[in-house]
Amino acid sequence: MHLSGNSIIVLNVNGEDKTVMVKPAYTLLHVLREELSLTGAKSGCENGDCGACTVLVDDMPVKSCLMLAVEAVGHRITTVEGLKNAPIQDAFIKNWGFQCGYCTSGFLMVCHALAMHKPDADDPIIEEWLQSNLCRCTGYEEIENAVKSILSGNYK
Amino acid sequence: MIPFDFDYYKPESMDEAFKCYQDLLINNKKPLYYGGGTEIISMARVKGIVFDSVIDLKGIPECSQLEVSGGKFRIGAAQTLTNIAECNAYPLLSKTIKRIADHTIQGKITIGGNLAGTIKYREAALPLMISDCSLQVMTQGGLAELPFSKAFNGKLQLKKGEFLVSVLIEENDLSLPYNHVKRTKQEKIDYPLITMVALKNEKAIKTAITGYGDNPIILSERIINHKLYNVEQKINKIINLAHSDCKGDLSGSREYKEFVLENMLQEMFSNFEKIG
Numbered sequence: 001m002h003l004s005g006n007s008i009i010v011l012n013v014n015g016e017d018k019t020v021m022v023k024p025a026y027t028l029l030h031v032l033r034e035e036l037s038l039t040g041a042k043s044g045c046e047n048g049d050c051g052a053c054t055v056l057v058d059d060m061p062v063k064s065c066l067m068l069a070v071e072a073v074g075h076r077i078t079t080v081e082g083l084k085n086a087p088i089q090d091a092f093i094k095n096w097g098f099q100c101g102y103c104t105s106g107f108l109m110v111c112h113a114l115a116m117h118k119p120d121a122d123d124p125i126i127e128e129w130l131q132s133n134l135c136r137c138t139g140y141e142e143i144e145n146a147v148k149s150i151l152s153g154n155y156k
Numbered sequence: 157m158i159p160f161d162f163d164y165y166k167p168e169s170m171d172e173a174f175k176c177y178q179d180l181l182i183n184n185k186k187p188l189y190y191g192g193g194t195e196i197i198s199m200a201r202v203k204g205i206v207f208d209s210v211i212d213l214k215g216i217p218e219c220s221q222l223e224v225s226g227g228k229f230r231i232g233a234a235q236t237l238t239n240i241a242e243c244n245a246y247p248l249l250s251k252t253i254k255r256i257a258d259h260t261i262q263g264k265i266t267i268g269g270n271l272a273g274t275i276k277y278r279e280a281a282l283p284l285m286i287s288d289c290s291l292q293v294m295t296q297g298g299l300a301e302l303p304f305s306k307a308f309n310g311k312l313q314l315k316k317g318e319f320l321v322s323v324l325i326e327e328n329d330l331s332l333p334y335n336h337v338k339r340t341k342q343e344k345i346d347y348p349l350i351t352m353v354a355l356k357n358e359k360a361i362k363t364a365i366t367g368y369g370d371n372p373i374i375l376s377e378r379i380i381n382h383k384l385y386n387v388e389q390k391i392n393k394i395i396n397l398a399h400s401d402c403k404g405d406l407s408g409s410r411e412y413k414e415f416v417l418e419n420m421l422q423e424m425f426s427n428f429e430k431i432g
Contacts, residue, residue: 001166001215024164024210027197030157046157047198048261060238061260066194070164071212110260131345132260 001073009073013038014082022069029053029064032079040080040105044134051133054106055079061113061132080105087150088112097146099137106133111147121151158200166212170219170294170321176211177317185209189319191234191266194257195273213268218292218299218321227327233268233320237280240267246325248334249283252353255338256280258345268320272312275347277366279338281308282353285374286362288326294319310371332357333431335424339416341407349407352420356428363424368413369401391421 003009003024011018013036020035029046032038032055041064044052048066055064056078083089088111091097098104107130114121114129121129126147135143163185167173173189180187190196190210199205213219219234222243229245237253241262244250256279257265270280289304295318304323307313312320335354340346348367355362360381366372379385379393395414404410 002163004163005161023161025158025161025200027157046201048194048257051258051260054260060263062264063260066197066261066264068164068193068197070166071193071214128254128259132258 001070003070007070009070011036011069011072011077012075013077014079015076020069024068024070026069027065028055028062028067028069028072028077031069032064032077038079038081042102042105044102049134050103051106051110052103054109054133056109056113059113059116061110061129063132078109080108083108083112086112088115088147091146091149092143095142095146095149097139097143099135099139103133103135103137107135107143111143111150114147115150119151126151158197159203160200160206162207163209164212165209166215168215170216170299173211173213173216173319174294174296174317177319180209180211181317187211189213189272191269191272192236192264193269194261194264195269195275199274213319216321219268221322224327224330229325229327229330231267231323231325233271233322234266237262237265237267237270246283246287246330248287248332248336248353248355249280249325251334251336252283252351253280255336255351267323271308271323272314272320276370277347277351278311278372279348279351279366281372282351282364282366283334283355284308284323284325285364285372286353286355287329287332289329290324292321292324294321310373329355329357333428335427337420337423339420347407350413350416350420352417352424354424354428356431361424361428363421365417365420367407368398368417369403373398373401387422387425390425391418394421 006021008021032041041055042052044050046065048063053064054061057075118125165176167176177187186207187209188207190212214234219232221230221232222235223230224245241250241254267280284304290301291307293300333356338351339349341349350367352365363375375394379390402410
């Protein structure tokens with residue numbers, strides 16, 4: 001594959017193939033927000049530190065500011081818009097898992113992936129996964145409570 | 157957002173990648189091999205690195221292998237830290253790379269990127285430095301296998317246009333007793349103040365550290381395993397010998413790093429003593 005300048009690629013986002021014109025220098029975050037108008041993934045540090053831009057690529061969390069859009073060709077991308085009433089969203093509401101909300105979509109994606117891949121996660125695993133994201137309102141305890149409430153072993 | 161344009165190439169074979177790089181050089185381009193891309197993107201964003209073409213190695217099968225076969229653990233250079241840790245064929249390597257960056261980014265960082273990157277710590281190299289390890293490198297003459305100590309001297313020693321294809325570790329070393337300690341200035345997720353790894357086989361203890369100076373280093377095997385020195389003497393001699401390598405930085409002063417290393421060594425000797 002060789003892409004130069006404006007190029008047309010197909011990205012599978014939230015179960016749908018989207019044809020989009022990108023430059024190789026565009027990050028996945030940029031394309032999701034500016035080209036596909038999916039603004040759930042937030043731009044924070046753009047340096048891989050805060051996790052506000054986290055999406056799932058093939059069901060694993062990825063900081064979309066550190067991935068080129070062209071790298072995502074052939075992979076399944078899930079943004080917070082694609083969760084569609086997943087149990088973790090209800091759990092965040094019931095456990096007061098957000099305050100200002102800016103970090104919420106990133107945390108939702110990490111927690112959703114954690115529940116999918118490690119439904120029996122213990123405290124060290126939960127800590128390991130959640131440490132990838134920052135909440136400047138420091139609502140960590142509520143977020144932890146939210147994810148623990150859905151780790152039942154039957155998470156879909 | 158990366159503030160400049162570049163071309164993107166994704167070759168499907170080692171030869172194609174090598175030729176692509178050479179062709180770009182001939183055309184006065186500035187190509188860059190691309191693995192996970194985390195360091196490249198974050199540096200490019202602030203114009204800390206300039207290039208006009210990237211060659212993504214993730215489409216090359218040899219760069220994606222991850223298996224124990226033929227008596228060796230074979231890790232493709234484009235394998236992510238998460239996949240290597242989940243595979244857990246070499247527990248010391250798993251433990252070391254699970255402390256690089258954070259869990260999400262570990263799914264993007266590749267072992268090749270960690271070894272070849274410009275960030276000086278290169279923690280993934282530590283377990284490789286103290287095990288029977290070799291690197292497969294794509295060169296002008298084709299695929300070459302080099303002892304790790306020859307291909308990596310604090311940083312990868314590759315010629316322009318060469319790229320790392322895979323890491324091979326002898327199966328016998330994978331299950332040896334080990335010690336891993338990472339000390340940071342404050343946060344759990346941070347660059348190391350000092351990270352130390354050690355392996356113990358039937359003959360000797362081997363130890364490597366990073367964060368102490370400009371590059372990862374191996375601590376003197378002769379002193380660590382000297383039969384006439386007690387633990388205190390060994391530690392004093394190691395600290396003295398490594399004194400010229402030690403550099404203070406924002407994480408800690410030179411004196412503090414020496415103090416921390418002393419404690420880490422004591423802990424390591426004590427741990428290995430317990431297992432006999």
